[in-house]
Amino acid sequence: MPPGARGVIVAVVTALALAVSVSGAAAWSNYFGPGTMYASAGSDIAVSGWNNWTNNRVYRPLNYNFYLGYFTNESGFHYSTDNAGDNPFYWPAYGYNYLICGWDWNGTYSSVNPVTCQGDV
Amino acid sequence: MRTSRKRVLAVCVLILAMATVVAAWSAEAQTPPFSSTPVAGNLAALTGPPVFLAPGMDRVPGELRPGDQQVHALGDAGYIWPKPNMGYCVLMRSGAGGCLAKFDKPAVLYLTGVQATSGVYASARVEGVVPDSIVQLVLIMDDGTHVPAPISSNGFSVSVPNGAGLAGYIVTLASGRSFEFPDPVRVPDFVR
Numbered sequence: 001m002p003p004g005a006r007g008v009i010v011a012v013v014t015a016l017a018l019a020v021s022v023s024g025a026a027a028w029s030n031y032f033g034p035g036t037m038y039a040s041a042g043s044d045i046a047v048s049g050w051n052n053w054t055n056n057r058v059y060r061p062l063n064y065n066f067y068l069g070y071f072t073n074e075s076g077f078h079y080s081t082d083n084a085g086d087n088p089f090y091w092p093a094y095g096y097n098y099l100i101c102g103w104d105w106n107g108t109y110s111s112v113n114p115v116t117c118q119g120d121v
Numbered sequence: 122m123r124t125s126r127k128r129v130l131a132v133c134v135l136i137l138a139m140a141t142v143v144a145a146w147s148a149e150a151q152t153p154p155f156s157s158t159p160v161a162g163n164l165a166a167l168t169g170p171p172v173f174l175a176p177g178m179d180r181v182p183g184e185l186r187p188g189d190q191q192v193h194a195l196g197d198a199g200y201i202w203p204k205p206n207m208g209y210c211v212l213m214r215s216g217a218g219g220c221l222a223k224f225d226k227p228a229v230l231y232l233t234g235v236q237a238t239s240g241v242y243a244s245a246r247v248e249g250v251v252p253d254s255i256v257q258l259v260l261i262m263d264d265g266t267h268v269p270a271p272i273s274s275n276g277f278s279v280s281v282p283n284g285a286g287l288a289g290y291i292v293t294l295a296s297g298r299s300f301e302f303p304d305p306v307r308v309p310d311f312v313r
Binding site: 027028054055057062063065067069071075076077078079080081082083085086087088089090091092100102104106120 | 180181182183185211215216217218219220221224225226228229230231232233234235236237238239249287304305306307308309311312
């Protein structure tokens with residue numbers, strides 16, 4: 001149970017409240033970074049704004065496990081976590097509205113940089 | 122006297138044989154069980170027949186798609202193709218994938234699934250790709266379950282217990298040597 005996963009729902013709700021819509025964006029949009037993620041709840045995760053996303057990907061240094069996900073009202077959170085042997089790491093989103101990009105920090109490092117989370121429409 | 126010499130000779134031969142065995146064992150013990158392996162030249166799947174119809178390729182980010190490059194099957198687990206300046210890109214059956222030029226670990230893998238808003242997990246699966254040097258793989262889940270992951274054309278794709286993360290795996294090399302490789306991959310908890 002990665003501590004980094006905490007607060008995703010809160011983050012989604014926050015994104016809703018802030019009306020962070022990037023509807024109409026073409027091709028890849030950065031919804032996080034390039035920047036640093038930290039090993040603390042809330043600083044280790046990014047959630048995109050509303051859009052009909054088709055793809056989700058993250059660029060980050062090797063050996064830092066990340067998970068990617070999207071949310072559907074019907075079935076919940078669809079995720080993929082990797083063992084950080086690739087870059088970028090991608091996971092489709094099938095036209096759903098929220099993308100999630102999180103660092104699964106395991107206590108080895110306090111931060112990871114650079115991280116870029118991108119969504120495609 | 123002659124019998125005594127024979128005994129001494131036999132003991133010497135025995136000691137020499139034991140020393141040889143111990144030296145060989147020691148050398149193997151000191152050899153790193155897995156060293157960084159480039160994808161190029163170490164993936165038989167890349168020499169297999171090209172695949173002309175790869176379902177799900179539309180899930181791959183546009184500029185990472187194969188273009189003019191040949192796509193090869195990773196058994197039934199997914200596909201791999203060369204991507205200039207990025208090494209090789211893979212698409213697993215679930216839709217997960219990435220690009221890699223080398224294996225720093227015995228496997229590049231993806232743990233996928235679904236978590237309902239109630240917190241219940243479903244459809245958990247581990248998929249991935251291994252170099253030719255890996256001939257057997259058994260996943261060790263963090264709930265203690267061992268899940269054999271049959272390798273076919275460098276790929277594997279197996280169902281795993283829902284909600285369980287990966288602790289590591291037991292790898293068997295083509296040489297016959299087996300070892301355990303810790304590689305924790307945790308399951309995200311979105312509703313905690």
